[in-house]
Amino acid sequence: MATVTQNAVRRDPRRWWALGALVASMLTLGFDTTILNVALPTMAGELGATTGQQQWMADAYVIVFAALMLPAGLLGDRFGRRRMLVVGLGIFLAGSVMGSLAGDVNWVIAARTVMGLGAALVMPLALSVLPSLFGPDERTKAVGVISAASSLGLPLGPIIGGWLLNHFWWGSVFLVNVPMAAIGIAACVFLLPETRDPASPKVDTLSTALTAAGLGALIYAIIEAPGRGWGDPLIVGMLAGAAVLITALVLRERRVERPMLDMSLLTHRGFLFNTIAATLVMFVLSGLLFVLPPYLQAVLGHDAFGTGLRLLPMMGGLIIAARAAQPVVARFGSRAVVTAGLVVLAFAALLGSRTTVDSGYGFTALWLSITGFGFGFSVVPAMDGALGALPRDRAGSGSGLLMTTRQVGSAIGIALLGSLLASTFRDRLDVTGLPTKAADTAGESVVAAHIVAQKASSADLVASANSAYVHGMGLVLLVCGIAALVTALLAAAFLPNTPVTHATKEGEDPAMATAAADAGQ
Missing domain, CATH: 1.10.287 (Helix Hairpins)
Known part of the structure; x- marks a missing residue:
């Protein structure tokens, strides 16, 4: 299909319906970012998944997403963005069906890998078609709509996932993606124009x-x-x-x-240190979303739906701060805001590390709320600052590198912090008197320990499992707090203190790329 010119599309009254197609796509990805976290404790119990296998269920998606996002975007440039966007949604749909039908952990991991491939196509292409749909006067509003859709998926994911788990089997958290992806495919086919850029680099x-x-x-x-x-x-x-x-x-x-990955961009001081800050925040966020649901479900005893609701303070703080960040940056500059956000994040993590078995949810809600504000006030201006530090003609490659490093930070956060939790839990769990096989099973995760304790009618094992898990979670939060504090010091010392709202006012591509990356979380 011939490339549609920007002016022609701008006059097309269907462009806002076309934006709806992109919103459906991004909302689907937003769901999947958080919906699995609340399901992992349930899946661990029903599938017998170890902590390591739970890490793979989460990381298989993120690794493929990070590795293939840039080449997927280039495929859209060369072969048609609408065509590859539909292909990506189709792959994501197939992976979701595969996950809902999976009978063991390995099939779930395989399904998550397929979903990561689909997401890698959807994310960059849903954003790259915006310039062909909207002119500079409308583009900022369109970007805001897409960002809001993806952000909405973050808090809704755990709530919807928890409700599904309370009423259906664990595979329903995958199946819920199917109608959303199908709507996205139909809307893209009928509403989106085809665009491409034959001059883009080859994959x-x-x-x-x-x-x-x-x-x-x-x-x-x-x-x-x-x-x-x-x-x-x-x-x-x-x-x-x-x-x-x-x-x-x-x-x-x-x-x-x-x-594809322009490493020379890292020679720009503003880009380098803002990227480090944004990546660290994603490292902490992904690790937290991995360790919190088992605490809320297994230790505090809430069901899946209740767990999703209890993650809302962090999500609410994140969304409010993300929306308020730009005006604050315009007044105080990005260095001050990013540094302050990281200090708040460090304080919240260090406060959370003081959690005990008897703390209850009230204390957790307090430090979760503070955590959300720290995330929002650090990650958004850091990402804007990274792209604002680059020449205009490098914004595209810069946003690609930034989004990729963020995904890498997420993957390493889940792996490293999850592994720290697993080893600490196993070392501190008291399995005295248990047969060797039962002791090994109990050491796999706090959910497994509760199942073994129930079969053995051992209240002591439950108490030991809860204590060991809370200790491990506290250690994870301590590491997060120290990492955030060190990054805050680096930001205060090296970040340029330049307001970064000029691009958003003009509706230029750097702002679009930044809002896109924000939505990608």
């Missing part, structure tokens, strides 16, 4: 393979290390292999004339 198959293999090896080593030991030959080999593959990727991308 570099070798760089894509190096990215996926390097990330996969690194995450595998981090997740499996608590069980095998950091000195295990396989773990050492995986870490060494990851280092070689990622180094090869960097060297190759620096030599290529038109790289």
Whole structure:
């Protein structure tokens, strides 16, 4: 189909309906970002998933998403954005069906991998079609609508997921994606114009393979290390292999004339340190969303729906702060706001690390609310500042690198913080008197320990499991707090203190890319 010119589309009264198609797509991805977290404790109980397997269920999606996002965007540029967007939604739908029918952990992990492939196509392409739909005068509003849709998916994910788990089987958290994806496909087919950019760089198959293999090896080593030991030959080999593959990727991308990952962007101080800040925030957020649901369900005893509701203070704080961040940045500058946001995040994490078995939900809601505000006031201006530090003609490649590093931060957060939790829980769990097989099963996760305790009618094992899990969660939060504080010091020392709202006022592409990346979370 011929490329549709921007002016023609701007006069098309269907453009706002077309935006609705993109909103349906982004809402689907927003759901899937958080809906699985509240389901993991239930799935762990029914499928017998260890903490490591739960990490893989979460990380399989994120790794593929991060590794394939840039080449997926280039495929849309070359072969048609609408066509590849429909393909991405179709793949995401197929993965969701596959997950709903899965009978064991390995099939769930495979389904999440397929869904990650679909999401990698949907995310960049849903945003790249906006310039062909709207002119500068309308684009900022369109970007706001898309960002709001994706943000809405974050708090709705746990609530809808919890309600489904209370009324249906665990596969329903996958099946709920099917009608949303189907609506998105139909709307894209009938409402979106086809656009492409034949001049875009070609997909570099070798760089894509190096990215996926390097990330996969690194995450595998981090997740499996608590069980095998950091000195295990396989773990050492995986870490060494990851280092070689990622180094090869960097060297190759620096030599290529038109790289997919433009590493030279990291020479811009503002981009580098804002990217580090945004990536650290995603590291903390993904780790928190992994460790919190088992605490709320297994330790505090809430059902899945109640767990979803109890995550709302953090989501509410995040959304409110994200919306309020830009006016604050305009007045005080990005360095001050990012630094303050990181300090608030560090305070919240350190406060949360004081949680005990007897703390109750009131204390948790307090530090969760503060956490949300810290997230919002750090990640949004950091991402705006990263793109604002670049020349206008580098905004596209900069947003791609920024979104990719954010996803990598999420994957490593789940792997590293989840592994720290798993090893701490296993070391502190008292399995005295249990048969060897039952003791091994109890050490796999707090949910597994509760199941073993129920079968053995052991109140002592329940108490030990709760205590061990809360201790492990406190250690994770302590690490998050220290990391946020160190990043705050780096931000205060190295970030340029430049307001970054000028691009959003003009409706230029940097703002669109930034809002897109915000929505991508």
